[in-house]
Amino acid sequence: MSAPTDVDLDGLVAELVERVLGHPTGALGPSVYETARLVSLAQWLDGDAARVRYLLDEQRPDGSWGGPAGYALVPTLSATEALLAVLGREGGELPLPPAALVEAARRGLAAAAALVARSAEEPVPSTVVFFMVIPALVERINARLAVLGDGPVQPLALPHGLTDEALRGLREGAWRNPLAGHYLEIVGPAAVGAAEMEPVDGVVGCSAAATAAWLGPREPADPMHPSVRFLRQAQERGAGAVAAMTSIVFYERAWIAGNLATAGVPREVLAPLLKELPGDVGRSGAPTAPGFAYEAETSAIVLTALARLGAPQEPEYLWQYDAGSHFMSTIPEHEPSTTTNAHILEALGCHLADGPAGGDRDRYRDAVDRIASWLRGRQGPDGSWSDKWHASPYFATMRCALALHRYAGPTSAEALGRSVDWLLHRQHEDGSWGRSDGTPEETAYAVRTLLELTTGGDARSEEATQAVHRGCAFLLKHGLDAERHPPLWIGKELYAPGHLVRAAVLGALIAARR
Numbered sequence: 310m311s312a313p314t315d316v317d318l319d320g321l322v323a324e325l326v327e328r329v330l331g332h333p334t335g336a337l338g339p340s341v342y343e344t345a346r347l348v349s350l351a352q353w354l355d356g357d358a359a360r361v362r363y364l365l366d367e368q369r370p371d372g373s374w375g376g377p378a379g380y381a382l383v384p385t386l387s388a389t390e391a392l393l394a395v396l397g398r399e400g401g402e403l404p405l406p407p408a409a410l411v412e413a414a415r416r417g418l419a420a421a422a423a424l425v426a427r428s429a430e431e432p433v434p435s436t437v438v439f440f441m442v443i444p445a446l447v448e449r450i451n452a453r454l455a456v457l458g459d460g461p462v463q464p465l466a467l468p469h470g471l472t473d474e475a476l477r478g479l480r481e482g483a484w485r486n487p488l489a490g491h492y493l494e495i496v497g498p499a500a501v502g503a504a505e506m507e508p509v510d511g512v513v514g515c516s517a518a519a520t521a522a523w524l525g526p527r528e529p530a531d532p533m534h535p536s537v538r539f540l541r542q543a544q545e546r547g548a549g550a551v552a553a554m555t556s557i558v559f560y561e562r563a564w565i566a567g568n569l570a571t572a573g574v575p576r577e578v579l580a581p582l583l584k585e586l587p588g589d590v591g592r593s594g595a596p597t598a599p600g601f602a603y604e605a606e607t608s609a610i611v612l613t614a615l616a617r618l619g620a621p622q623e624p625e626y627l628w629q630y631d632a633g634s635h636f637m638s639t640i641p642e643h644e645p646s647t648t649t650n651a652h653i654l655e656a657l658g659c660h661l662a663d664g665p666a667g668g669d670r671d672r673y674r675d676a677v678d679r680i681a682s683w684l685r686g687r688q689g690p691d692g693s694w695s696d697k698w699h700a701s702p703y704f705a706t707m708r709c710a711l712a713l714h715r716y717a718g719p720t721s722a723e724a725l726g727r728s729v730d731w732l733l734h735r736q737h738e739d740g741s742w743g744r745s746d747g748t749p750e751e752t753a754y755a756v757r758t759l760l761e762l763t764t765g766g767d768a769r770s771e772e773a774t775q776a777v778h779r780g781c782a783f784l785l786k787h788g789l790d791a792e793r794h795p796p797l798w799i800g801k802e803l804y805a806p807g808h809l810v811r812a813a814v815l816g817a818l819i820a821a822r823r
Contacts, residue, residue: 316785318819322574325815329565329808330581333558333598336807338793339550341367341374341384343801345391346494346518347544347551349449353528354521354540358404359549361395364388365405365413372416373424376796376803377745379434380700382424382468384802386446389417393453411457418450418457421465428468435644435697437801438492444473445495487602488639490514492801494522501525509600511535517543517551553804556598559586560607563595563614565812567655570617572757572816573823579618586611591622604639605630606698609652616659623665624656631676635683647687647705648696651712654680658716681717684709685724692727700797701744706731707754711761729762733772740779741787748795749788750810753817756780760820781821788814 328336341364348360367374368388375384392414395403403410433439444467451464467473479489484496485505491514493500500506500522506513513519513536520536529537543551562582569579587595594608601607605627612624630637630653638649654677661673688694688709689702696705710728713721732742732755741747742755756777763773794810796803 316789316818318815318822319574319578321789322569322578322815322819325565325808325811326578326581329562332808333556334546334552335554335557335561335809337552337554337557338796338805338807339363339547340553340802340804342387343516343518343553344547344550345384345387347521347540348391349394350494350518350521350526351524351540352398352526354537354544356541356544356549360544361392361404361410363548363550364391365409368413368417369420371423372418372420374417376700379424379428379431380436380803382421382428382433383436383439383442383446385417385421385424386443386450386465387802389414389421390446390450390453392417393450393456396456397453415457418454418462418465421450422463425466425468428470432470433468434700434799436799436803438475438495438643440471440643441476441479442492442495442801443468443471444476448473448476488604490519490600490602491516493519496522508536508539511537511539512555512600515555515557515598515600517555553800553802554598555600557806558598559595560597560610561806561808562586563607563611564809567610567614567617568812568816569819570614572820574816574819576618583615583618583620586615589622590615590626592625594626602639605636606638606646606649606652609649609656612656613652613659616656616663621659621663624660627653627656633679635680636676644697646697647684647694648698648708650680650684651705651708654684654712654716658712661716677716678720681713681721684713685721688724688727692724692729692731698799700799700803701751701754703742703744703751703754703758704797707758710758714762725762729759729769729773732759733769733776736776736779740781740783742780747783748797749784749791749814750794750797752780752783753788753810753813756784756817757813757820760817777821781818784814784818788818 344360344363347354373381373385374388375381392410396410447465447467454462480497490506493506493513503523506523513523517540520540524536563586566579566582590608590611594603595611596603597607608626612622615622635645635650636653638646657673657677661677665673693702694705694709695702699705706728710725714725736742737747739747741752743751759773759777763770794805796805798804798806
């Protein structure tokens, strides 16, 4: 299986590594949710009119914002609440004409009500703590409806099956957990200046919204406070809008290094990506970026990358996440993750390949077997996997299938065969793959999976070879020059990490060339 060689893939990898090292913000696109939270929480911040204009420009004809179907609910609620907050400001001029704001808010409210009504048949998709974010936004919207005037407006209901119980528990004290720093904006007045959430380089929880909540609604007395400087810089970069997260630097560098190393990129090309990663990850773990809480997924990804590039560490840190049948992503955890377990399987498998002795080997072997069994049990009837960190089944299927193939192959052959069949039946006429229209990102995941799982000479391997050729042709035509990608990664809303997507595309083409 080969990709055309008239493209300088090696040069593009070197360019990507340089870009990643020079831009640690992750090339994340603008976020409706986060930008709207700044409109609501930080009226005093420079660029208010630009942020409001961004929200109006991003509103769709149906009144909603954000991702497709149910993924639109959180950004639509956030933007609608922000516009209501602007209309309710006391004194001073509004950043845009009131009529335009009222119309956009009413359309947003109608779109949100329609999405809530639809939740009885289509459950709201799982985004980061959506079961607390949604009740918090609905609460704030319903408290502001009077600003629309012209008689009473029907309050919003909560989506089917959601209550405010978890949100009340958070506000009663559960927020004093490092994990809550990322969504501090839903805590309320207790968040302002909270000592438990001391900013890192001016940032709380790698979130502009959380940082604004920590600063509070009044303009800080010190205009040079690091958190104020951070917010100003963040909105200046996006011409008013801010990104979904301020950084994913550790996750990004380790994910890219591991992905490209297994594709065949030489270690020395990727080694610079590891220089600024946390030092003793094996015992202390790693967060997604400075300011995030430490967790299992990034720790496993960093450990795997170190092993792939010849600097292995024993993954002792991961044991605290052992839940018996599987491993948790965080402590506490609301929903287990297939891709987190796939990444942990890879980290433990790399360590086993490095040769731990005696009882340690048995302990690691047992954990690998338990995770592999759990992953096989989470496979869908069609042969795919899904996950809470990515909206596309092609991502989860790649991560789970490759981890099982590499470290539990003999017992996973039937499951992996179903994955191959699923991929072969889901390719579009133009050679792409995608949960709806084909995308370079999802096509790259499908190509990588087929390349590694189909190495024999049977008829299915020949079919896979042709599928890979068509997939690579699509990637060469549409994947190398794309500046923006459909948001498929799951945070508080869907987002697109540009560097990671480019690494996935290059990794697929380089693996095919090899």
